[in-house]
Amino acid sequence: MSQFDVTIIGSGPGGYVAAIRCAQLGFKTAIIEKYPTLGGTCLNVGCIPSKALLASSHHFEEISHMAEHGIEVAGEVKVNLAKMIERKQSVVDQTSGGVKFLMDKNKVTVFEGVGSFEDATHIKVTKNDRSSEILESKYTIIATGSKPSSLPFISIDKERIITSTEALKLPEVPKHLVIIGGGVIGIELGQVYLRLGAQVSVVEYLDRIIPGMDAALSKELTKVLKKQGMKFYTSHKVKEVTRNGNSVTVKADDAKGNEVVLEGDYTLVAVGRKPYTDGLDAEKAGVKLTDRGQVEVNNHLQTTTPNIYAIGDVVRGAMLAHKAEEEGVMVAEYLAGQKPHIDYNLIPGVVYTWPEVAAVGKTEEQLKEAGVAYKVGSFPFRALGRARASNDIDGFIKILADANTDEVLGVHMIGARAADLIAEAVTAMEFRASAEDISRMSHAHPTFAEAIKEAALAATDNRALHV
Structure with missing residues (x-):
């Protein structure tokens, strides 16, 4: 019987990151994945492939509208969907292969099969050929993710x-x-x-x-x-x-x-999506599920069985890959006796359309409902030199700050590169910056990031410079 300090069930962003951090901290670590490729939903049929298609289709759209930039494209611009999907798959394969490399590099033992509990310290791995083996693990981290939801009256045929x-x-x-x-x-x-x-x-x-x-x-x-x-x-x-x-x-x-x-x-x-716990046999280990099918956890992501933890889409909170990663690191460090912490209010959300949409912290609706006095600073992308230069003029950045202390409570943006720009807002809020703090920072010109400074100026006595 193979024995491990920590075994992770599921190799998505939460699972594989937890495995890496556990290995870094000196734990003998195993990871169980039922599919032949690592990376879970995100890498295989979620974040990565969808962004590959978004990027390819964005290039097609840009090429189709190059005339205004003085670029003439000879002949009709055509879509080769099969080639586009082939490229998407190559990106997926490279990324999944990168996870396998990281498992080998960190000496994480990978088991292919369905992981299910026999009891609190024993996990059965059932392979595709129905053969199985038992692992003994001091700690287990459930990272089985989620799957698409449907409506009761819809029959999904996976064709049309x-x-x-x-x-x-x-x-x-x-x-x-x-x-x-x-x-x-x-x-x-x-x-x-x-x-x-x-x-x-x-x-x-x-x-x-x-x-x-x-x-x-x-x-x-x-x-x-x-x-x-x-x-x-x-x-x-x-x-x-x-x-x-x-x-x-x-x-x-x-x-x-x-x-x-x-x-x-x-x-x-x-x-939407729903937690995936099929075949886990959580009850054999005394792990309780909520009415919504999530694994019940405390503030340390510990389940109702003390040596078993759960992270990512299978527990409460936003179903985001980066949230799962943070939780994977948190559990690993907690097991090592450290005192990690996650501020869930500061986990950003992103929509990868074009223009991109990104946000962190409280919305106006939430602040109103909570009765918090706040002020608003907003700046449109069309007033930004860099946005006009690239013809990405749709959108704005909005900063919400406490009316009394000026602390930034929320940042909401839609526009070019918002998915990257939101990191500045997260950093500022992590250190409890005020709108005044952001407005005093020098931002390179011309950049999209200048819109954050201008929005902060707008929130600080309506001092925006370029509107």
């Missing part, structure tokens, strides 16, 4: 009625892609196929897209995507999805009960 997994490898550009769900996944994949020539319709139950983010970001992204040709049906409740050959019909009712019928050749169900 699909999830995000199938949307990453379609055999053709849809004529009309109907997306159920206006969250991050649906909007990102919707823009991919919109750029490639598809008609895209988004049906969202709530009154706005990306509903978890500040309402101003939702409003601006909706405006930009409508300008690009995407259609939205917010405050619509889907009630029926049926397939007839290569056609899919989606029926939904608006807020007044009026029926809307959409006909498409593909329907993407993007109504």
